Amino acid sequence: MPMRFILSTLLAIVSLVASAQVSEPYRDASLGAHERAADLLTRLTLDEKISLMMDVSPxxxxxxxxEYNWWNEALHGVGRAGLATVFPQSIGMAATFDNDAVLAAFNAVSDEARAKYNGFRREGRHGRYQGLTFWTPNVNIFRDPRWGRGQETYGEDPYLASVMGEAVVNGLQGPADSKYIKTIAGAKHYAVHSGPEWNRHSFDARDIDPRDLWETYLPAFKTLVDAGVGQVMCAYNRFEGEPCCSSKKLLIDILRNEWGYDKIIVTDCWAMNDFHNKRAHA
Structure with a gap:
């Protein structure tokens, strides 16, 4: 299912052919994205499937x-893609306690993102910060002032992070019943990723009380999953001795099985390298 969703996401945001008058179902724009993706999946080789799971998809x-590049940011406006409207940092938006204002802001962000994407496409550009898949919002809980990304969050309250994160997802992705997705939002960093900055690649959130895990650190992610967020980004740190990006408890037991999430899981930059090469997790 994740590969099918990757393909359906690409089909939803990328026009593969100029005309729908073709024989292959995946080229037929009158069909649904999942139906087209299912057909396309049968036509890809194993190596091609693997290549489409990379950040830079050839x-x-x-x-x-x-070609498509998945890396993009929009925490308070379209990032690093030329001129764009700059909104307050997330922690500033949280201070408004105004979900409707956050929704309006990210409706504007996704409008600009679509316009920029269309411009890049006309120029034949497919590079970093030029796509429609955004690693936004950050719904981690900001408890430790030593953490360097607190400004990206909505503070220390799980409920506020949940409702504001949901507004961001709705603003970026557009109406759930729409045929077309405006952009793809991404919930990050899953999970318990708000410890000291200096050892964020190796910090082990081992002694988290189960009640604190479920009542503090996970509710916002659950809310975003229920809202249909298209991506979940696993965190750099460890959880109970295991890297978050290989945690069976977080990724399989909770995210996939208990919450029923069947969309894309992405790693934070270098997270796989951290434990695969044992650079920071040795």
Whole structure:
């Protein structure tokens, strides 16, 4: 299912052909994205499937799939893609206690993102910060002032982080019943990722009380999953002795099985390298 959602996401945001008058179902824009993705999945080789799971997805010319770069940010406006409207940092938005204002802000962000994306496409550009998949919002709980990303969050309250994060997702992705997705939001960093900055690649959140885990650190992620967020980003740190990006408890038992999440899981930059090469987790 995750690979099918990757393909349906690409089909939803990327036009693969100029005309729908073609024989292959995946080229038929009158069909639903999941139906088209299911057909496309049967046509891809194993190596091609693996390549589409990378941050920089290469073009697969024989199937009309263009190059795509998944890396993009929009925590308080479209980031690093030329001129854009700059909104307050997330912690400043949280201080308004105004969900409708946050929703309006991210409706504007996704409008700008679509306009920029269309411009980049016309120029044949497919680089970093030029796509429609955003690693936003950050719904971690800000408890430790030594953490360097507190300004990206909505503070220390799980409920506020939940409702504001949901407004961001709705603003970025558009109405749930729409045929087209405006952009793809991403809930990060899953989970318990708000410890000291200096050892964020190796910090082990081992002694989290179960009640604190479920009542403080997980509610915002659950809210965003229920809101249909298209991506969940696993965190750098460890949880109960295991890297978050390989945690069976977090990724399988809770996210996939208990919450029923069937969309994309992405790693934070270098998170896989941290424990695969044992650079920071040795």
């Amino acid at each position: 073009a697969i010319e024989r199937l009309g799939i263009p």
